[in-house]
Amino acid sequence: MARAVSTKQKVIWTALAWTFGLLMFFPILWTFLTSFKTEGQAIADPPVWFFFDWTLENYSAVQERSNYPKALMNSIVIAVGSTLLGIVIAVPAAWAMAFVPGKYTKDVLLWMLSTKMLPAVGVLYPLVLLAKWLGVIDSRILLVVVLMLINLPIIVWMLYTYFREIPGEILEASRMDGASLKSEIIYVLTPMALPGIASTILLNIILAWNEAFWTILLTTVNAAPLTAFIASFSAPEGLFYAKLSAASMMAIAPILIMGWFSQKQLVRGLTFGAVK
């Protein structure tokens, strides 16, 4: 990186990288454009690109479909709820493993990660059965708990890696000064840990928002979030490309924006520290 690169080279790399970047982004761009077309323009041959009468009617049409606001609300409750619940359970665990490591800390951590690798179909039927027994099938609380559990290993792991970066000497100094465990956590640790906790929350909201196995199979009507709402478009009726696009954009836009802020956390959170 230290080398000076000639402008000509830089222009070539720029052109090449932008070409591939736009190619990767194209399906999202195309969905974005289509969401502002009429249904007729959406399937026009040849395709219309930028010059058409941009309309918002698809967005209002989708919002008027009775179940969209509910699906959006369900997505928010499930993604945020499962993440916050996971944080509450994971922060103490990650704190203890990072600052009071014992003989088995490493094994516990690895075991937690290994639960993340359990294929969901392996426990599909028992979960459906248990949910029915408990009378919580198709409820938000069920999905909050299930998504919390499948993401808990990642939450613990990410927090652990963040906490480990906090120098232990600071904690020892505060202990020397007579700080209790409680005040140590509140006044010393929390301020230093907040950025890491925030990043963890961000990444896990994204993962929970996009989870599409349990959210589809454990919900029918009441608790169905956007993943399931969108899946209901798989049985098309008449012309629907523009409305599908509008619904898709509304489902992905908030997460896309959050995702762009969490690129770095993605590597940390999903490689379990195996790539630095």
Place this chain on the structure above:
Amino acid sequence: MATQHSRSAARIMIAPAVFLLLVWMLIPLCMTLYFSFADYRPLRATFEAWIGFDNYVRFLSSSSFLSAVGTTLQMVGGILFITIIGGVFMALLLDKQMFGQGIVRILVIAPFFVMPTVSALVWKNMFFNVDNGLFSYLYKWMGLQPYDFLSQAPVFSIVIIVAWQWLPFATLILLTAVQSLDSEQLEAAEMDGAPAVSRFRFIILPHLSRAITVVILIQTIFLLSIFAEIFVTTNGAFGTRTLTYLVYQRVLESQNVGLGSAGGIIAVILANIVAIFLMRIVGKNLDN
């Protein structure tokens, strides 16, 4: 220096997470294990608690199992092939000096944040559809006969959709690895007259090998459970039934819980084989 007091406090703090994950893992898994030895078909009100290994024998010897394994291997293999080759290429490209690097990176990463049902439906309808899809327009524009991707090349189509979602992940991780490469070593090789191909072959690729291994392992674990993309595109038709999908159909669609549970246990075992390798690498990294 951990005191006795803080040690017991630590145990209490770890306990809830460990307890929850233990319950989450053990109870459903034991139930699946139990059902896998039973003849359990709720729709026909059949329940016989112990039929030995019959379900396993039937599941493993059925032709749908072999074809599901074949489809799974094709899909996972195809996606890994595209994402690793593409990821190495994109990572090296994004590492170059250019204008608007940050924006390009955002464009490349975006597909990873699109929810699976959205990307599957967008590709299915707006790109692959034989009447109105963009690819059909492209084919017609080139004077070719439009091609019905999802019914004529269904596995390939799903590979494209999922590879599009996972290429950003591979790119991002490989980029992290590329950026940790010692540039002096590369410069020295360049000055000594090593051509670009051998610089790539003998310096860059060995440096990336660990990151590539990690990407392969992590993606394999996630890709073995692809579900939504198949659910909304072909619903398992046209030979796109993977092992995960086969188990789902046995358990929830045809409600043969015993047979499906045997399949579920087999899926767990297969995933664990991959997981062991990944855990070894992660474990080694924890030590330093």
